[in-house]
Amino acid sequence: QVALLDIDICGPSIPKMMGLEGEQVHQSGSGWSPVYVEENLGVMSVGFLLSSPDDAVIWRGPKKNGLIKQFLRDVDWGEIDYLIVDTPPGTSDEHLSIVQYLSAAHIDGAVIITTPQEVSLQDVRKEINFCHKVKVPIIGVVENMSGFICPKCKNESQIFPPTTGGAEKMCQNLNISLLGKVPLDPQIGKSCDKGQSFLSEVPESPATSSYRSIIQRIQEYCDLQHFQEEKTI
Amino acid sequence: QVALLDIDICGPSIPKMMGLEGEQVHQSGSGWSPVYVEENLGVMSVGFLLSSPDDAVIWRGPKKNGLIKQFLRDVDWGEIDYLIVDTPPGTSDEHLSIVQYLSAAHIDGAVIITTPQEVSLQDVRKEINFCHKVKVPIIGVVENMSGFICPKCKNESQIFPPTTGGAEKMCQNLNISLLGKVPLDPQIGKSCDKGQSFLSEVPESPATSSYRSIIQRIQEYCDLQHFQEEKTI
Numbered sequence: 001q002v003a004l005l006d007i008d009i010c011g012p013s014i015p016k017m018m019g020l021e022g023e024q025v026h027q028s029g030s031g032w033s034p035v036y037v038e039e040n041l042g043v044m045s046v047g048f049l050l051s052s053p054d055d056a057v058i059w060r061g062p063k064k065n066g067l068i069k070q071f072l073r074d075v076d077w078g079e080i081d082y083l084i085v086d087t088p089p090g091t092s093d094e095h096l097s098i099v100q101y102l103s104a105a106h107i108d109g110a111v112i113i114t115t116p117q118e119v120s121l122q123d124v125r126k127e128i129n130f131c132h133k134v135k136v137p138i139i140g141v142v143e144n145m146s147g148f149i150c151p152k153c154k155n156e157s158q159i160f161p162p163t164t165g166g167a168e169k170m171c172q173n174l175n176i177s178l179l180g181k182v183p184l185d186p187q188i189g190k191s192c193d194k195g196q197s198f199l200s201e202v203p204e205s206p207a208t209s210s211y212r213s214i215i216q217r218i219q220e221y222c223d224l225q226h227f228q229e230e231k232t233i
Numbered sequence: 234q235v236a237l238l239d240i241d242i243c244g245p246s247i248p249k250m251m252g253l254e255g256e257q258v259h260q261s262g263s264g265w266s267p268v269y270v271e272e273n274l275g276v277m278s279v280g281f282l283l284s285s286p287d288d289a290v291i292w293r294g295p296k297k298n299g300l301i302k303q304f305l306r307d308v309d310w311g312e313i314d315y316l317i318v319d320t321p322p323g324t325s326d327e328h329l330s331i332v333q334y335l336s337a338a339h340i341d342g343a344v345i346i347t348t349p350q351e352v353s354l355q356d357v358r359k360e361i362n363f364c365h366k367v368k369v370p371i372i373g374v375v376e377n378m379s380g381f382i383c384p385k386c387k388n389e390s391q392i393f394p395p396t397t398g399g400a401e402k403m404c405q406n407l408n409i410s411l412l413g414k415v416p417l418d419p420q421i422g423k424s425c426d427k428g429q430s431f432l433s434e435v436p437e438s439p440a441t442s443s444y445r446s447i448i449q450r451i452q453e454y455c456d457l458q459h460f461q462e463e464k465t466i
Contacts, residue, residue, distance in 0.1 A: 009325075010322075010323040010324045010325050010359065011322055011323055011356045011359065013352050013356065016351070016352055016355060017352060017464070018295065026434070036460045049414070053358075054355065054358035054359060054362060055359070055362065056324045056359040056360070056362040056363045057324065057359075058239060058324045058325070058328075058329065058363055058366060058367075059324075059325060060294045060325060060326050060329060061293050061294030061295070061325070061326055062294070064325065081464040088245055088323065089243075089321070089322070090243040090244055090321065091289045091290065091291045091292075092242075092243050092291070092292060092293060092297065093293045093294055093326075095291075096291065096293060117422045117423075117425065117426050118249070118426040119246050119249055119250060119422070119425050119426055122246065122249060122286055122287065123244045123246065125286075125287035125318060126243070126244065126285075126287060126288070126289040126290075127289070129287060129289040130289045130291055133289070133291060134291075148381065148390070148392060149365055150383040150385065150386060150390065151388075151390060152383065152386050152388040153385050153386035153387040153388065154331060155383060155384075155386065156421055157381070157383065157419060159381060159392065159417055159419055159422070160419070160421050160422045161419050161423050161426070163422075163423055163427070164426070173318075184392055186390060186391055186392055186393070186394050189352070189392070189393045189394050189398055190350075190396055191352045191392050192352050193350050193351040193352070193396040193397070194396070194427065195393070
């Protein structure tokens with residue numbers, strides 16, 4: 001059982017990407033019900049609370065924090081194995097609140113996404129510093145948009161050139177795991193826009209094998225951590 | 234005289250992209266001095282106040298708003314023709330504060346940047362709604378990362394496919410100007426990482442002509458607006 005919580009309050013893209021646009025959150029005796037993509041995948045996002053997908057949530061920090069608290073307290077997630085939280089970029093209200101509200105529970109760790117160029121890596125180093133400061137373990141870094149193979153001539157271009165060595169070099173320097181690199185594939189954007197699973201739609205692509213290997217590495221990390229916790233109890 | 238103010242407090246990329254990394258803000262009798270790229274281009278960013286480019290600013294909204302107020306009140310911008318404000322994505326503290334603090338002055342308008350796919354356009358429609366609600370005129374929309382020409386075979390790929398018609402269709406539907414489309418060019422990322430001006434480094438590229446034409450359209454918009462204001466005074 002997997003739960004996906006979108007805490008990008010001002011730019012919630014998860015409903016569209018999951019094919020759940022127009023879905024509503026239902027209230028039951030036990031709280032808000034998540035919206036289910038499949039039986040084992042429940043989703044919560046502010047997008048489900050808006051009357052139109054173009055509606056803007058024009059809120060300062062405190063109101064955003066209040067909604068994040070509600071998402072954690074008032075949603076009946078049921079029995080879940082994984083709670084995945086998607087955050088906006090930055091190191092501000094959303095990030096501080098989710099860490100604070102989940103401090104009594106246990107956060108396995110953060111998966112940090114970057115693109116290959118230094119301008120992005122600089123922002124990501126700030127996120128890594130944030131994790132260190134608030135004591136959230138880092139599972140690893142994913143390099144997204146990592147190179148593009150021309151469909152016509154098969155030549156590979158670095159669209160976002162890794163001028164300082166990309167995520168690989170950064171991870172070496174900071175002693176953090178590189179979980180994988182996902183190549184640029186126009187089908188990924190298409191699948192997101194259509195709300196379809198890229199992994200099911202294009203099962204044979206290099207990007208799909210990259211995603212699968214990243215997922216496996218995250219699972220292994222979590223399994224190992226839980227095993228070690230059980231040993232120490 | 235142009236002033237560039239970076240109000241992305243948690244992810245300031247302007248110092249790196251402008252080649253100003255490591256520069257410090259100087260205090261004078263008349264306030265903080267901006268950092269100058271050239272004589273006619275002064276820049277202010279929280280990046281100049283950090284001891285390392287990887288330092289994270291872990292602040293909730295109110296502290297971010299306080300710094301934005303300081304940037305407007307305490308910086309000695311001198312006589313300037315244009316103040317360009319670079320915001321993070323979203324419709325939250327930074328956006329509300331800058332609009333509020335500049336309300337007594339006059340905001341010519343917002344330039345809104347998107348990529349071609351629907352997932353981005355959805356966020357951008359929220360920004361457009363924000364501008365309508367806070368009564369900031371919209372100068373127009375720029376479509377970034379608008380198509381990639383393979384350097385080897387010259388075949389064009391839509392890396393971020395415009396599944397719903399891209400910025401062009403959105404602008405038609407919302408009756409907003411499309412200021413231009415900037416193609417994906419790996420040299421742009423390289424110039425940003427090196428802190429060099431792409432327009433000077435690669436003066437003959439399609440992306441450069443696109444940038445030039447966008448700049449011209451923005452200038453024309455502002456000139457026309459100022460002319461009409463003078464007429465009504």
